[in-house]
Amino acid sequence: MAEIINAKIPLLKKGYHRMTLPFGNQKLGDEDYLHKGIDLTGKTDVSGGYDNILAFADGEVITAGYLSDTGYWVRIRHTGGIITRYMHMKKGSIKVKVGDNVKKGQVIGSMGSTGNSTARHLHFDISYPGNVVLKHGGFYVSSQNVTYVDPVPYVTGEKSIATSTATSKYTTGKYKVVRAVNVRKGAGTEHPRVMYKDFTANAKEQIKKLGGKPEDNDFPAGMILDISKVDGNFGRCPSGWISLNLCKKTDN
Numbered sequence: 001m002a003e004i005i006n007a008k009i010p011l012l013k014k015g016y017h018r019m020t021l022p023f024g025n026q027k028l029g030d031e032d033y034l035h036k037g038i039d040l041t042g043k044t045d046v047s048g049g050y051d052n053i054l055a056f057a058d059g060e061v062i063t064a065g066y067l068s069d070t071g072y073w074v075r076i077r078h079t080g081g082i083i084t085r086y087m088h089m090k091k092g093s094i095k096v097k098v099g100d101n102v103k104k105g106q107v108i109g110s111m112g113s114t115g116n117s118t119a120r121h122l123h124f125d126i127s128y129p130g131n132v133v134l135k136h137g138g139f140y141v142s143s144q145n146v147t148y149v150d151p152v153p154y155v156t157g158e159k160s161i162a163t164s165t166a167t168s169k170y171t172t173g174k175y176k177v178v179r180a181v182n183v184r185k186g187a188g189t190e191h192p193r194v195m196y197k198d199f200t201a202n203a204k205e206q207i208k209k210l211g212g213k214p215e216d217n218d219f220p221a222g223m224i225l226d227i228s229k230v231d232g233n234f235g236r237c238p239s240g241w242i243s244l245n246l247c248k249k250t251d252n
């Protein structure tokens with residue numbers, strides 16, 4: 001199968017990537033199944049660090065653990081809510097923990113064969129939040145409101161993961177809260193909540209007028225917000241980040 005030796009974005013130290021299973025519809029025996037990413041092997045000789053797995057791009061580690069199917073695995077959240085996953089790592093090799101900010105190319109662990117795996121390999125995949133319809137082919141939408149894309153063009157440098165605004169269906173501007181919404185310290189539900197005491201004076205004033213209660217620690221329906229930045233399904237207002245899925249744009 002294809003070799004991606006001169007990959008611009010190394011996933012393995014030395015940039016050595018031999019793909020053993022591509023993305024998309026695969027036949028395994030008589031069964032069709034959807035492979036959400038690519039499987040890569042490195043050199044058999046691992047003495048030179050050939051089995052080191054590198055972070056695809058800057059981001060925040062949101063999973064570093066073990067599951068029976070993924071084996072030892074890491075998930076990294078990048079700009080725009082894009083998530084990369086690295087599976088079947090060698091036991092005891094994970095070098096990062098949840099909450100770590102990693103840099104592109106940083107070693108996060110070693111290739112292994114843990115979990116649902118029969119030979120040493122790295123399963124790598126890239127997903128965008130939501131049911132994103134991308135301009136190029138090679139995508140499918142999973143049942144969990146996540147879109148996986150073929151990682152190959154991203155690994156070879158042909159495409160780069162888009163910036164947050166390009167992957168968000170939302171734009172900046174004025175929004176009205178339609179259903180009570182939590183406020184977060186970052187663009188995602190994995191970030192801690194911002195509580196009422198830390199809301200801006202303007203937000204507290206609006207909550208009072210709308211009959212909201214401080215102990216609810218959320219933004220009630222009817223609040224008008226200035227969204228200055230979007231990242232995936234989240235928007236930033238002066239008090240913090242909120243899910244724009246629970247809001248309606250009012251200035252277009």
Ligand SMILES: [Zn+2]
Binds near residue numbers: 037
């Ligand atoms: Zn795989």
